[in-house]
Amino acid sequence: MAGGSRLRTLGGRLLALLAVVALLHALALQWLAQQLDLEPMLRPLPTPIFTRLLQPQAPTAVPAPKARSPARPKVRRVAARSIAAAKVPPAHAASQPASAPAVAAAAPEVAPPLPAPEAIAAAKPPEPAASAAPPAVAAAPAALDSWPADTRLNYRLGGQFRNGELHGSARVQWQRQGERYETRIEIDVTLLASLVLTSQGEVTAQGLFPRAYEELRRSGPRAARLGNDDIGLADGRTVPRPAGVQDTASQFVELSHRFATGQDALEVGRSVSLWLARPGGVDLWTYDVAERETLQTAGLGAVEAFHLKPRSIANPRGNITAEMWFAPSLQYLPVRIRVNMGEGAFVDLMVERIEQR
Numbered sequence: 217m218a219g220g221s222r223l224r225t226l227g228g229r230l231l232a233l234l235a236v237v238a239l240l241h242a243l244a245l246q247w248l249a250q251q252l253d254l255e256p257m258l259r260p261l262p263t264p265i266f267t268r269l270l271q272p273q274a275p276t277a278v279p280a281p282k283a284r285s286p287a288r289p290k291v292r293r294v295a296a297r298s299i300a301a302a303k304v305p306p307a308h309a310a311s312q313p314a315s316a317p318a319v320a321a322a323a324p325e326v327a328p329p330l331p332a333p334e335a336i337a338a339a340k341p342p343e344p345a346a347s348a349a350p351p352a353v354a355a356a357p358a359a360l361d362s363w364p365a366d367t368r369l370n371y372r373l374g375g376q377f378r379n380g381e382l383h384g385s386a387r388v389q390w391q392r393q394g395e396r397y398e399t400r401i402e403i404d405v406t407l408l409a410s411l412v413l414t415s416q417g418e419v420t421a422q423g424l425f426p427r428a429y430e431e432l433r434r435s436g437p438r439a440a441r442l443g444n445d446d447i448g449l450a451d452g453r454t455v456p457r458p459a460g461v462q463d464t465a466s467q468f469v470e471l472s473h474r475f476a477t478g479q480d481a482l483e484v485g486r487s488v489s490l491w492l493a494r495p496g497g498v499d500l501w502t503y504d505v506a507e508r509e510t511l512q513t514a515g516l517g518a519v520e521a522f523h524l525k526p527r528s529i530a531n532p533r534g535n536i537t538a539e540m541w542f543a544p545s546l547q548y549l550p551v552r553i554r555v556n557m558g559e560g561a562f563v564d565l566m567v568e569r570i571e572q573r
Contacts, residue, residue: 257428257439258416261398264366264391266571272519275544278478360419362477364469364547366391366573371553371565372514373405378561382408386565388550390469395419399465403563409434415465417442422460424470429463431495438495450495458491458498467492468540468550471503471524476548482522484508494533502527503540511541511552515568519543521551546570 368389375382384405391398401413411433417426430439440463441448447457462470467490475482482505489502503524511519521541541552551567 257441258414258430261391261393261396261416264368264389264573266366266368266573268572270367270546270549270570270572272516272543272545275548278476360392360395363392363397363419363473364390364476364549364572367547367549368571369549369551369567370569370571372568373403373563373565375405375563376560377408377557382406382563384408386553388468388553392419397424397466397469399469401465401468403565405563413465415463417466423473424462424466426461426463426466426493429465429493429495431464440493440495442493447493447498449497455498458500461491461493461498463493464538468553471540472542472548472550475542475544481505482542482544482548484522488524496533499529499531499533501529509541511543511566513551513567516546516551516570519551519567520545 366389368387371386371388373382373384373386382405384403386401386403389398389400389402395418397415397417397419399415401411403409403411411431414428414430414432415424415426416428417424419425426442428439428441430437438450440450442457442461442463445457446454447461448454470490471480471488474480474488480486480488484505484507487502487504489500491498491500503526505522506525507523509521509523511521513519521543524540524542526537526539535556535558537556539554539556540550542548543551546567549567549570553565555563555565557563
């Protein structure tokens with residue numbers, strides 16, 4: 217009798233274990249099916265074929281300053297701030313950078329010295345619009361010709377980290393297929409690290425409208441998915457999508473286009489603001505046009521460029537900031553990028569060659 221009781225107990229336990237295993241398998245299969253049904257984060261565009269090398273030339277005159285479209289309402293000159301510290305309008309509401317639109321002609325005059333940074337001020341959020349669609353996608357074809365052809369900038373990488381010099385290479389690639397775009401930044405530090413930043417989305421009449429952003433490191437990918445009204449972050453949180461928001465990769469092309477088309481002034485003493493989305497959060501950054509410099513490049517010779525410096529952000533998520541140099545003689549492209557990573561650590565990218573389709 218005792219043996220039979222033990223057998224019945226053991227049989228019951230085995231049945232319970234089998235039931236738990238079956239349930240776990242069912243849940244795993246359900247989760248896998250959901251993942252397979254999800255639209256992939258990135259949909260790579262066909263690799264472009266570059267047929268010519270870009271050379272410096274006198275920049276063409278840009279349009280006279282115009283008031284921004286209602287899709288970008290005015291924002292006061294501000295220091296960078298976090299989305300967590302301010303109520304952000306949805307993406308379909310209008311937004312406008314802090315600077316007044318205008319771009320210097322072929323040889324812009326140097327403005328008076330840059331004033332001291334102003335105190336942090338809150339930007340007044342615009343009223344949300346009724347539609348949740350991307351801004352003026354239907355009107356995009358008329359403005360597509362103002363964007364550069366497929367372009368790849370090749371940089372020589374230098375820098376310093378932990379008292380050691382850094383050497384390597386980097387590339388910034390922009391391509392467009394109809395109303396879709398992809399911006400890809402690849403940074404290779406010899407034998408140490410690699411980083412790939414990819415932004416994909418749509419080209420609209422108001423500028424780039426990112427849909428997906430991914431940072432790929434050796435430790436693995438981190439991403440942000442940008443919807444019409446909100447942004448999904450890497451930790452599962454969702455935050456409102458600010459109007460005109462860009463990401464770390466798309467900002468270089470967006471700013472280049474703004475300067476080339478006269479939407480923002482590339483003049484010493486001016487500034488430009490934009491929201492930037494990353495997998496960890498969304499922040500408002502302001503860049504001051506600090507000075508006009510002559511850069512000595514290995515492949516393109518002496519290049520005149522305007523140096524943009526970021527203001528201190530109110531609630532920084534880390535110690536990484538980026539400075540940029542845009543060259544009017546090279547289609548207002550970013551010919552130098554310096555990424556500062558705290559005390560004594562930085563990566564400096566200097567352009568060597570620019571290829572275009």
